[in-house]
Amino acid sequence: MITDQARSVVERIFADAMRSHLPVDPSHRLELSRVDAAAAATASAAPHELIVVTSASFAFRLLTVFHLRGGSVAQAYFGRGRTDGAPAEAFGEVANLCCGAINRELARYVPHLGMSTPYVLHSRCMDFLADLSPQHVAGYDVAIEGDVRLGATLCLCGSAAIDFSPIAVIASEEPASTGDLELF
Amino acid sequence: MAADIRKQSREIGEEVASLKSVAHAFERWHQDMNALMDQNRAMRATGEELSLIVRHLTMLSLNAKIEAARAGDASRGFVVVATEMRTLSDRADALQKQFSSGLHRNDLSTTATFQDIQASGKLMMAAISGLEAMVGRLHAQIDEVPA
Numbered sequence: 001m002i003t004d005q006a007r008s009v010v011e012r013i014f015a016d017a018m019r020s021h022l023p024v025d026p027s028h029r030l031e032l033s034r035v036d037a038a039a040a041a042t043a044s045a046a047p048h049e050l051i052v053v054t055s056a057s058f059a060f061r062l063l064t065v066f067h068l069r070g071g072s073v074a075q076a077y078f079g080r081g082r083t084d085g086a087p088a089e090a091f092g093e094v095a096n097l098c099c100g101a102i103n104r105e106l107a108r109y110v111p112h113l114g115m116s117t118p119y120v121l122h123s124r125c126m127d128f129l130a131d132l133s134p135q136h137v138a139g140y141d142v143a144i145e146g147d148v149r150l151g152a153t154l155c156l157c158g159s160a161a162i163d164f165s166p167i168a169v170i171a172s173e174e175p176a177s178t179g180d181l182e183l184f
Numbered sequence: 185m186a187a188d189i190r191k192q193s194r195e196i197g198e199e200v201a202s203l204k205s206v207a208h209a210f211e212r213w214h215q216d217m218n219a220l221m222d223q224n225r226a227m228r229a230t231g232e233e234l235s236l237i238v239r240h241l242t243m244l245s246l247n248a249k250i251e252a253a254r255a256g257d258a259s260r261g262f263v264v265v266a267t268e269m270r271t272l273s274d275r276a277d278a279l280q281k282q283f284s285s286g287l288h289r290n291d292l293s294t295t296a297t298f299q300d301i302q303a304s305g306k307l308m309m310a311a312i313s314g315l316e317a318m319v320g321r322l323h324a325q326i327d328e329v330p331a
Binding site: 052053054055056057058061063112113114115116117119121122124125126127128129131132 | 288
């Protein structure tokens, strides 16, 4: 099970990371609204690509999924005007930065954390998110400067109880290592 | 006594250093998962090709039925063939959708596992490096103790 505190910590970290790292220009306005996770996951929207990044600790894994359903507007925005590459290509770096920020912040609560590289999937894969037996799923609609739109889903899975206790925060005031050694 | 502690501390250091070899296991898993992901990609390409064939087959069976209806009584046998073709194309379509759905399910579980291995590998290597640094500090302190 996941405690209410852990759930709110993860959601706050996720929202902060999106606000700080999704806009390509810090002055751009980002609106974030919670949506039903199932609605965010549904394939009812036109088929699109997903970018998935996983953060793992010993007790849990956290999948961050970005839904690139914004079409050419989003592609041009994240590609900084370039529309020749695949949408996922333009967004991959942004997703990496965003998830890196989530990891750094989570490291204040969880001593050992690692992060994967981003991977592209088809939106229909979301139909099977329940296969991962998530303990918590949160869906978001993201709008940047009004017309750049994308979706995001947070999926927290773990077999053990998940909690981020205040004691853990104090104990890890000395910044936890996020990994100097790069594998793969 | 101090010599014993030094010896044990050295042994711990060697053990921790050898733990770093776990990186080879992670590399191996990474390669295996990469091969699996490549296989998924190839199966998806086959699935897309299959989907095109099924769509083509459906169109053909529809056209065959229309042509048979035009020909009237003389083509009753052809109507049966066209109807059978349509039934087959519908079954192929249902199977193709099921296959495609299975591939998406596979993609998600494979990717989640692949990324978990990748991220966990990084966290374990970082933990071992942290342990190694601690052992190094312990060695330095022990070395300062007079023999």
